[in-house]
Amino acid sequence: MGEVRRKALRPEVVSATLPALKAPRLLDQLRERIRFLHYSRSTEDAYVFWVRAFIRHHGLRHPRDLDGAAVESFLTWLASERQVAPATHRQALSALLFLYGKVLGVQLPWMAEIGRPRPQRRLPVVMSRDEVVNVLSSLDVEWRLFGQLLYGTGMRITEGLRLRVKDVDFSHGAIIVREGKGSKDRVVMLPESLVPGLREQMLKSHAAWLQDQQDGRGGVEMPDALDRKYPRAGSTWAWFWVFPQDHHSTDPRSGVVRRHHMYDQTFQRAFKRAAKAAGVTKPVSPHTLRHSFATHLLQSGYDIRTVQELLGHSDVATTMIYTHVLKLGGGAVKSPIDSMRFD
Missing domain, CATH: 1.10.150.130 (Tyrosine recombinase, N-terminal domain)
Structure with missing residues (x-):
C-alpha cells in the first residue's frame, strides 16, 4: 500500500x-x-x-x-x-x-x-451621505483627511497609504494610483475641497523628509527592483510618502530601518471608533467608504463605465453590484401596502 x-x-x-x-x-x-x-x-x-x-x-x-x-x-x-x-x-x-x-x-x-467553494454574491454595506459626513467628522483629526481622501476618490486603504508625492498632480486635479489590485495603474480625481488639506499634509511630510535627510536615514521602500536601478531615487522627495509614519520601523523583508507609510491597522481602529461615535450601527469598515463612493456616484447620474474606470474594476459585472444597492433606496419597487390607508 x-x-x-x-x-x-x-x-x-x-x-x-x-x-x-x-x-x-x-x-x-x-x-x-x-x-x-x-x-x-x-x-x-x-x-x-x-x-x-x-x-x-x-x-x-x-x-x-x-x-x-x-x-x-x-x-x-x-x-x-x-x-x-x-x-x-x-x-x-x-x-x-x-x-x-x-x-x-x-x-x-x-x-x-479538488473541490472549490462556490462564490457568494453579497450586497456591499453602503453608508448614506449623512452617515459618511458623521463618521468622517468623528474621525481623529490626524486621520480625518485620509478618510476624506478614501471616500472622495474611491481608493482602497492600501492604495491611499502607499500614495507618493509624485503621484498627486495638483495642476491637473488628478491622483495616479500605482500598482492597484492586479498591479494596475489608474487615474482618479483629486477632490477640489481636499486640495488645501493635502497641501498642508505635504508640508508635514516634507518636514519629516527633511529630518530624515539631516539624520542620514533618508530612503523609503521602492517597488520591485527600482532601488537597484535607481539607488538614490528612494531618498528623493518625489518618492516620499504623502502619509508617512511618525517614526522609523524595520522592514520585515529586508531588515532595513526606514520610514514606512502609516499603518492600516491604526486607521482601521480609528475608523471603528469614529463609526461608533457617529452612531452608525451598520458593520462598516474603511472599505465601506469605497462602496459608498461608487454608489453615490451612480446616484448622481454618472454612468457605470465611468465608475468602473475610477474603481479599477477589470469587469463591469463587478461594478454592477452597486446598481443592486441602489434598488434598496428610492428606486426600489414600492410595496402595495404603501398605497393603502387603514383606520
Missing part, C-alpha cells in the same frame, strides 16, 4: 521556468518563491499563515508526505468546524496549490480535481 502511495505522489511536472530555491526551510522557501513572483506582502502573510495551519493540522508532517485527501480534509475542517467564509476557503486552497505547484514543484491529478 505504501509503495502505491509513493508512486501516486511522484511529480508529473516540475517547473523548469522557476529558479532553484535557496532557503533550507519550507516556509522560507514559500516566502522566497512568493517574492520572486512579485506577490504582495499581504498575500505572502496569508499564504504563510495557511501553509503553517495546514502543517499543524496534520501533526507537523511535511506537505510532501501528504496527498489530496489530506488537503481535502483540511479544507473540510475549515468549512465545517471553523465555518470560514467561502472567500477564506478559496484563499486557503490557493495557498496550498501554490505550495505544491510553485514551491514543491509538483503537479498532481488531485490538484485539478
